[in-house]
Amino acid sequence: LMTSLLPACSSLCRVTTVGDLSVLEGRSVMIPCHYGPQYASYVKYWCHGSVKDLCTSLVRSDAPRGPAAAGEDKVAMFDDPVQQVFTVTMTELQKEDSGWYWCGVEVGGVWSADVTASLHINVIQGMSVVNSMVSGEEGTSVTVQCLYSQGYRYDLTSPL
Numbered sequence: 535l536m537t538s539l540l541p542a543c544s545s546l547c548r549v550t551t552v553g554d555l556s557v558l559e560g561r562s563v564m565i566p567c568h569y570g571p572q573y574a575s576y577v578k579y580w581c582h583g584s585v586k587d588l589c590t591s592l593v594r595s596d597a598p599r600g601p602a603a604a605g606e607d608k609v610a611m612f613d614d615p616v617q618q619v620f621t622v623t624m625t626e627l628q629k630e631d632s633g634w635y636w637c638g639v640e641v642g643g644v645w646s647a648d649v650t651a652s653l654h655i656n657v658i659q660g661m662s663v664v665n666s667m668v669s670g671e672e673g674t675s676v677t678v679q680c681l682y683s684q685g686y687r688y689d690l691t692s693p694l
Contacts, residue, residue: 548569548651549568549637550569551566551652553653554653555655556655557627557658558658558660559628559658559659560626562623562625564623565622565635565637567580567622568619569618573618576641577595578638579594579595579636579639580635581638582633584633586638586650586652589636594611595620607625608626609623610623611623622637627657629659630657631657632657633655634652635654636652
């Protein structure tokens with residue numbers, strides 16, 4: 535009986551998320567963490583660290599806002615049990631925020647490990663464009679939206 539349950543459970547008894555991400559310094563990111571229907575009422579969490587068992591908890595569904603620094607919430611979580619997804623939002627990312635993160639469902643119990651998925655976030659300095667292909671008719675204007683990291687936010691016209 536147990537063997538027949540394992541294949542059906544393998545796709546439902548886990549957490550999934552996006553792949554590794556690169557994010558411009560100073561920008562925000564939203565990470566979806568999908569889980570099976572049996573975990574709808576369980577506590578979900580988001581933590582930072584290279585080893586799951588030693589990671590630092592940043593936010594939990596039973597306390598959906600992370601610790602405030604200077605009056606701002608840098609990490610927040612929203613759980614949607616109907617859609618079976620919790621979404622983590624991290625704002626104002628800095629280089630030191632780079633590293634491994636874990637979406638987790640707290641299963642609890644001595645013999646039950648938490649259900650988790652990991653991803654690596656790399657916070658980079660640089661520039662990017664929203665759309666790399668633009669077109670327009672001759673004689674008209676086009677708009678190119680450029681994104682840049684916090685390190686490039688200074689006025690080139692002012693004296694140094």
